[in-house]
Amino acid sequence: MKTRDRRTRNVVPGGILAACAMALLLVIPACDQSATEVDDPHGEAAGVLITDRLTGQLLASTELVAGAPQWADGGVQLEVNEEITMDVTFVTEEGEVIAYAAGVQAMARLGTGAPEGVIEFESHVDHIDVEAVAPGSTQLVFMFWEDGEVTWESPPLPIDVTD
Numbered sequence: 001m002k003t004r005d006r007r008t009r010n011v012v013p014g015g016i017l018a019a020c021a022m023a024l025l026l027v028i029p030a031c032d033q034s035a036t037e038v039d040d041p042h043g044e045a046a047g048v049l050i051t052d053r054l055t056g057q058l059l060a061s062t063e064l065v066a067g068a069p070q071w072a073d074g075g076v077q078l079e080v081n082e083e084i085t086m087d088v089t090f091v092t093e094e095g096e097v098i099a100y101a102a103g104v105q106a107m108a109r110l111g112t113g114a115p116e117g118v119i120e121f122e123s124h125v126d127h128i129d130v131e132a133v134a135p136g137s138t139q140l141v142f143m144f145w146e147d148g149e150v151t152w153e154s155p156p157l158p159i160d161v162t163d
Contacts, residue, residue, distance in 0.1 A: 037073040043092035045144040045152035050076075053085035053127055060157055064093065068155075075158030078119070078132035082161075086128045090144050090152070100126050111139030111156030118161050132161040 012104040047069055059076050062069040080086065090098040090108035098104075105125045110116060118138040121130045128142070139156035 011083055018104045043094075043096060043098055045090040045098060046093040047091045048096075048142050048144075048154050049089040049091065050142070050157070051087045051089070053087045059086065062154055070155055071157055075160060077160050077162065078130070080132050080135060080161060080163055083129065083131045086130060088127055088142055098144075105145045107143040107150070109141050109143065111141050114139040114156065119159055130159075132159075135163050137161070 010131065033080050046064065049058065049062075050060040051058050061070045064070075076084075078091040090097060090106070105123070106128060107123045108121055109129045115136055115138050117138070118132070118134050119130055120133055121128055128138070128140075137158060137160045140159055141156050142154040143150045144152040
């Protein structure tokens with residue numbers, strides 16, 4: 001007849017097992033619910049305000065016209081060799097400012113077909129550094145970049161550079 005050493009048996013008292021099962025039942029539905037609901041902590045971008053970081057002057061802003069964003073003014077004028085830091089503030093359709101958080105940043109690109117070599121620019125988290133390098137006209141598009149992808153783009157902003 002074999003004897004067992006009771007010290008090596010794994011025994012879980014019934015009360016602990018029941019408590020673990022109950023906790024698991026409470027956690028699983030919560031996990032399932034959060035996986036199906038999208039929680040957008042900052043709202044969806046629908047417009048943008050561009051201000052001069054040095055002076056605080058509003059340079060350009062979009063407004064919704066028939067549900068589509070359009071620039072409310074004519075654009076930005078710079079002189080050759082002028083440098084400007086543009087603060088980029090995204091807003092929701094209701095006009096609420098969207099705070100920058102992890103994974104969210106402002107990016108910029110030239111408008112489709114816009115001439116190159118008129119300006120040079122560099123995107124940072126909440127602003128764009130722009131340098132006017134040659135006379136001419138070009139366009140800059142501001143993008144709301146979230147978790148590695150563009151989720152909103154402004155219409156092309158005209159930028160004119162003079163001597």
